[in-house]
Structure formats: structure tokens, C-alpha cells
Amino acid sequence: MPNPLKTLCTVFMFYCFSICLTFFNSRCIKVFPYPLSITLLHMIIKFLLSWFVRCSLSWLYNCPRIELPWAKYVRVVAVSGISSALDIGCSNWSFEFITVSLYTMTKSTSVIFIVMFSVLLKQEKKQPSLAIIVVLITCGLFMFSYESTQFNYIGFLLVLAASFLSGIRWSFTQLVLQGQCYGKFSYALFFQVC
Numbered sequence: 001m002p003n004p005l006k007t008l009c010t011v012f013m014f015y016c017f018s019i020c021l022t023f024f025n026s027r028c029i030k031v032f033p034y035p036l037s038i039t040l041l042h043m044i045i046k047f048l049l050s051w052f053v054r055c056s057l058s059w060l061y062n063c064p065r066i067e068l069p070w071a072k073y074v075r076v077v078a079v080s081g082i083s084s085a086l087d088i089g090c091s092n093w094s095f096e097f098i099t100v101s102l103y104t105m106t107k108s109t110s111v112i113f114i115v116m117f118s119v120l121l122k123q124e125k126k127q128p129s130l131a132i133i134v135v136l137i138t139c140g141l142f143m144f145s146y147e148s149t150q151f152n153y154i155g156f157l158l159v160l161a162a163s164f165l166s167g168i169r170w171s172f173t174q175l176v177l178q179g180q181c182y183g184k185f186s187y188a189l190f191f192q193v194c
Contacts, residue, residue, distance in 0.1 A: 035092035097155025113167025
């Protein structure tokens with residue numbers, strides 16, 4: 001039985017960190033206008049932290065490392081890792097052109113692409129309710145971006161590309177998680193994706 005308080009705390013922490021990271025990246029781009037360098041640094045930090053956690057928890061629980069076959073690395077994990085880096089890169093780059101509010105509204109469309117790739121990869125069944133959800137989100141995107149005061153096509157397209165890549169990223173991550181029993185060692189996935 002899931003603990004509702006634990007779930008609420010997790011969601012709250014996720015949103016706090018997500019909002020802080022968005023504003024941090026936005027300000028960072030204004031001071032240091034090299035978004036791909038920031039993305040590279042971000043990926044290096046993720047790699048080092050996940051390596052540290054992976055080694056520490058493997059030592060703490062005294063269990064062997066989780067390893068994937070190379071075929072799975074090439075077909076699934078590499079796709080997830082590359083789309084993750086491109087997603088973060090496009091997101092950071094977009095801050096040079098658009099505001100945080102337009103970024104946030106546009107990035108929320110990643111749900112459309114996650115649903116689309118979930119159906120394409122047969123993780124979800126085609127249902128009319130999914131199509132209705134996608135249409136409603138698309139209409140909402142059109143309404144809030146139509147005649148926006150600080151609308152920039154390049155920035156908007158970069159965030160839309162990031163949302164598209166996010167759909168690929170999370171759908172392929174789900175493929176890895178379904179095929180491997182990570183359990184309490186799901187941190188190993190971050191190491192493999194980085």
C-alpha cells in the first residue's frame with residue numbers, strides 16, 4: 001500500500017528541485033552564454049554522482065554490479081542517453097531566446113510525446129482517451145503561445161525539440177526498466193544512461 005505522505009513529499013521535492021534548476025539554468029545562460037558547455041558540465045556531474053552512488057550502495061548492500069548486454073546498450077540505453085543530453089542541451093539553449101514562463105508552458109507538452117512514443121513502442125495501448133488528451137494539450141499549447149508578447153520561434157522550436165526528445169528519453173528509459181529488475185538499484189540506470 002503506497003504511503004500518501006511519502007508520495008506528496010516526493011512530488012513536492014521534485015517540483016522544488018525542478019523549479020530551482022529551471023531558474024538556475026536560465027540565469028546561468030544569461031551570465032555564461034554557452035548552453036552546450038553547461039549541458040556537458042551537467043552530464044559530467046550526473047555521471048560522477050551516479051557513479052559514486054552506484055559504488056557506495058553496491059558496497060553497502062554487498063551485491064554485484066548490474067550489467068546490461070551490449071546489444072541492450074546500443075538499442076535502448078544509448079538512445080536514452082543521447083536523447084537525454086540533447087533534451088537538456090536544447091532546453092538550456094532555448095533560454096537564450098525565450099522567457100522561463102514560455103519555456104515551462106512549452107516544455108509541459110512533453111507529455112504528448114511521451115504518450116506518442118509509449119504507443120509506438122507498445123508500452124501503452126491505443127485508446128480514444130489518449131488521443132483526446134493529446135488534442136487537448138495541443139490546443140492548450142496553441143492558446144497560450146498564440147500572440148505571446150515575448151514569443152521567439154527559434155526558442156519555441158528548441159523547447160519543442162527538447163519535449164520531443166524527452167518523449168524518446170522517458171519511453172526508452174521505461175523499456176530498460178521493464179526489461180531489467182533494478183528494484184532498489186534503479187540508480188544504476190542513471191550511471192548507464194550517463
